[in-house]
Amino acid sequence: MIDQPYFTFKSYMKKNYNTTLHTIPVDLDLGCPNRDENNNGGCSFCPQDGARAAQILDAKDVETQIKNAIEFSQKRYKAKEFMLYIQAYTGTFTSVIKQKESYSKLLELYNFKAISIGTRPDCLNKSTLEYLLELNKQIDVYVDLGVQTLNDKTLKDINRGHDSKQTIKAIRDLKRYGIKIFAHIIVGFKNESRKDWLNTVKIVCKEKVDGIKIHNLHIIKNTALEKEYEKEVFKTFNEYEYAEELIFLIRNIPSNIPIVRTSTDTPTCDLIAPIWNMQKGQFVEFINESMIYSGFKQGDLIEKKELNLTKQNSFELEDGSITIWDKIYKDYYHPKNGAYLQAKKLFLEQSNLKEKLQEKDISLLDIGFGMGINSLMAIKLEKKFKLDITALDKNKVIIKHSESLNKNKEEKEILKSLYENYEYKNSNNHIKLLIGDARFTITKLDKKFDIVFLDPFLPNLNPSLLSFDFIILIKKVLKKSGIIICSQNNELIRNAFAKVGFTYKEFELEKTDIKGLLLTLGNSFFQENYYQDPYLIFREKQIITNFEQNK
Known part of the structure; x- marks a missing residue:
């Protein structure tokens, strides 16, 4: 408790x-x-x-x-x-x-x-x-x-x-x-x-x-x-x-x-x-x-109480990025090979975000914003057109921690603005932050997105963002030509996406712990074996318990 x-x-x-x-x-x-x-x-x-x-x-x-x-x-x-x-x-x-x-x-x-x-x-x-x-x-x-x-x-x-x-x-x-x-x-x-x-x-x-x-x-x-x-x-x-x-x-x-x-x-x-x-x-x-x-x-x-940050266990990863050990989930926020490496090789390159920004304005939904690395690197891309990001996360405090640990001046300013104002904007980039359970905040969105970054913790730690029922909500806000990049990949996740109507391509960066899924709308074979959250309110442990009991 x-x-x-x-x-x-x-x-x-x-x-x-x-x-x-x-x-x-x-x-x-x-x-x-x-x-x-x-x-x-x-x-x-x-x-x-x-x-x-x-x-x-x-x-x-x-x-x-x-x-x-x-x-x-x-x-x-x-x-x-x-x-x-x-x-x-x-x-x-x-x-x-x-x-x-x-x-x-x-x-x-x-x-x-x-x-x-x-x-x-x-x-x-x-x-x-x-x-x-x-x-x-x-x-x-x-x-x-x-x-x-x-x-x-x-x-x-x-x-x-x-x-x-x-x-x-x-x-x-x-x-x-x-x-x-x-x-x-x-x-x-x-x-x-x-x-x-x-x-x-x-x-x-x-x-x-x-x-x-x-x-x-x-x-x-x-x-x-x-x-x-x-x-x-x-x-x-x-x-x-x-x-x-x-x-x-x-x-x-x-x-x-x-x-x-x-x-x-x-x-x-x-x-x-x-x-x-x-x-x-x-x-x-x-x-x-x-x-x-x-x-x-x-x-x-x-x-007018000020937030007093409690000390977090932070670690420098192999690529020089900083991550935090989450005391509740008992895991790192990022792969040990690095947050920047994951953002670049998985989220940015596999979504072709840089190339797409040379052709038109892009709307991006970042689910599981966390310490903000994926969106920060997207904002820093050279671009001809505008990038509009909507970021969802339930943990606003982690953004403050991320700002305090970040050594990059530009990134610190962006994180500070998001923490204080829930928004950051410059000539080519706009990011809006929504804090709350993503199963609820996603229902508030009134537009569709070209790209979705889905970056939860491990499936057994954060199944609420990987359930069949939540993926239905993602599909509702994704354009027909849109793409989803997910940082997790196992049979349960693949089955859930396939049942909702997605086809997938698996990604794994050699000699690293970075892997994921590239998803687009289309038919795929699946088995009835996935996390369910029918009312979109179950706690993480309850989702897992229900899954185990229904095997």
């Missing part, structure tokens, strides 16, 4: 309690002020069970709910300490007498270290606030406040039942009474944009909430939102799209405010959209990895 680049709930708990407090969700069936006596109405996104936690759905009484939830946490997470969480519906939608009676009974059932109460901004009257103040003297009290959005039009559209002013007032009232607040925010409401959820985040941060919960909008069965969606399908976020928005928000949240959660759970049988194929734990890992590779940290857009 990669260290997290943001302040997690787990870290917050360890800081305040010297251990992790696992939440134990409870449904007191207190109802909601936004529903009638028959439980009709409510917010358009909210199901009739009030978003009750999955591990307590079958429990009839609170004692059983707590028992089941504790056993679940102990078995799955080896949990030892717990926080009681009044989750479903509205925890303060009842008289103070009933609140005291209910909470006291629950807190006697187990030695909880804290209590979190889910509620709404319009259910925090003076009596409730005074009781929470009293309770806070006995046990740490957190209010899980359903903010959702501070866009008043959206609040009206989702039938929220209050406006943004009430939300801000509720936060200020809770702060005045010394109650800690976790603000719950939903990303992706219909007709909202990044501007809206960023505005919500900025305001709750300005009001000094104690933590933020964020998740993407789920369209759940038997909700008003489902009926809206049936009438007119609207945009919901897939894993990659939501990750982009989430990371952007995290970068705009002060680093002292914990990110309590980044996703939500809805049973598959109840979920209409979006349908994800990435598990919750995988998504958390993906967010961590994406931020680290991009050099992002929580709050860096508002606190």
